[in-house]
């Protein structure tokens with residue numbers, strides 16, 4: 010069965026109209042939610058007006074009033090803002106409302122402790138390619154979220170790209186790999202382009218070649234279904250240029266760097282939860 014919306018999808022409110030809020034907004038409208046059924050809350054009136062003009066939805070400033078008759082509330086706020094906003098909205102949430110959060114680090118229990126008992130919470134870790142429908146998200150159910158709540162979350166994310174279910178204990182690792190992952194790839198593209206400049210290519214040409222190479226390599230991985238090691242070996246002619254380059258990447262610790270980077274991101278995800286918990290008054 011298609012995960013997309015076929016009937017009455019209910020009212021959906023997105024708290025925070027930033028990068029992720031917009032990605033979710035574009036996704037739900039593409040999935041069949043009517044523009045009249047979607048509201049975004051955003052304190053920046055300029056940003057709100059821009060979203061309203063481009064997507065035809067209503068963008069407002071007050072969180073408590075906005076969530077009052079919402080069937081689903083998507084939390085797309087920075088982790089530090091989540092506690093204060095939950096304090097604002099807790100008394101206004103409908104008892105059957107589903108809370109879906111994309112905030113890094115914060116476990117479902119963070120929400121469950123701050124909203125009425127029994128509220129269903131689903132935690133999501135998306136990434137920015139969601140904005141063009143090529144994202145990767147993992148979702149995890151809180152203590153009161155049912156199969157129907159997970160299925161609704163999958164409908165919300167259906168047009169943002171890959172959606173997988175994961176155990177909540179794995180969400181910090183997911184954050185380190187696919188949540189932050191696009192930044193690592195952009196870093197690699199930038200480094201590759203800079204290497205081209207070092208070798209005498211113009212900056213524009215080097216970037217054009219680096220972007221097309223990463224896009225093509227990703228598409229080849231996806232379409233062939235081959236293991237990355239096999240595809241790497243296919244590029245590496247015996248005694249050729251590629252093995253000479255890969256030896257340097259190993260010698261400079263690039264693989265170890267990725268492992269350490271992922272551990273640092275996972276640890277930072279855990280710290281975000283501890284910091285949000287320790288914030289005064291929330």
Ligand SMILES: NC(=O)C1=CN([C@@H]2O[C@H](COP(=O)(O)OP(=O)(O)OC[C@H]3O[C@@H](n4cnc5c(N)ncnc54)[C@H](O)[C@@H]3O)[C@@H](O)[C@H]2O)C=CC1
Pocket residue numbers: 024025026027028029030050051052053056072085086087088090094111112113114134135136137188189
């Ligand atoms: N940007 C990314 O690649 C990813 C971000 N996330 C998570 O998504 C969440 C949002 O991140 P971004 O969209 O990147 O941040 P952002 O800064 O672009 O968006 C946050 C938005 O919330 C608004 N906001 C601040 N206080 C508010 C309030 N009291 N009520 C309503 N709106 C308020 C801000 O004006 C801003 O537009 C974060 O928790 C982050 O961890 C998760 C995965 C990937």
Ligand SMILES: O=C(O)[C@@H]1CCC=N1
Pocket residue numbers: 113184188189
């Ligand atoms: O950097 C961050 O904290 C967020 C979470 C994953 C991607 N961006």
